[in-house]
Amino acid sequence: MSERIxxxxxxxxxxxxxxxxxxxxxxxxxxxxxxxxxxxDAGYLEKVDIPKVEAAVPDNNVETADQLKHVGGGYYELPNGERVQGEENAKKALAEAGE
Structure with missing residues (x-):
């Protein structure tokens, strides 16, 4: 992991x-x-609280990730062949199709 700047x-x-x-x-x-x-501490830079970084929470929805195929340009292909722009829109469309 790279050092924060x-x-x-x-x-x-x-x-x-x-x-x-x-x-x-x-x-x-x-x-x-x-x-x-x-x-x-030496007085050369402005005093600002340095925020602590929380560990990133991985997306545990592996099932959804396996069903979506990124085809480029921000488009995702659903299992039924439909193409949707945007990952969030694709997940929403996949959820609606599964209902």
């Missing part, structure tokens, strides 16, 4: 020792969570 507003100009770049007040700084926290 955070962007914060510079509130006090500085030269990044690790980044080897000048950051001017009002510009944006991008970095990983550890570096952003370090610079925020």
């Amino acid at each position: 955070f962007e914060r507003k510079v509130v006090k100009s500085f030269t990044g020792k690790k980044e080897k770049q000048d950051y001017i007040r009002g510009h944006k700084f991008k970095g990983n969570e550890k570096r952003v926290k370090e610079l925020t």
Whole structure:
């Protein structure tokens, strides 16, 4: 899994020792969570709560996924051969056909 990148507003100009770049007040700084926290604690970046990421909940509706076939361009083919645009519309149409 890739590391999250955070962007914060510079509130006090500085030269990044690790980044080897000048950051001017009002510009944006991008970095990983550890570096952003370090610079925020030192007073160089605006203080913003860093949100915690919840683990993604997988779609447990495997039966529906097996019945839908993505045919490109945002279209899905239902088991009866009908094509529907949009995954949500396709799932809805599949549910209605199953009733």
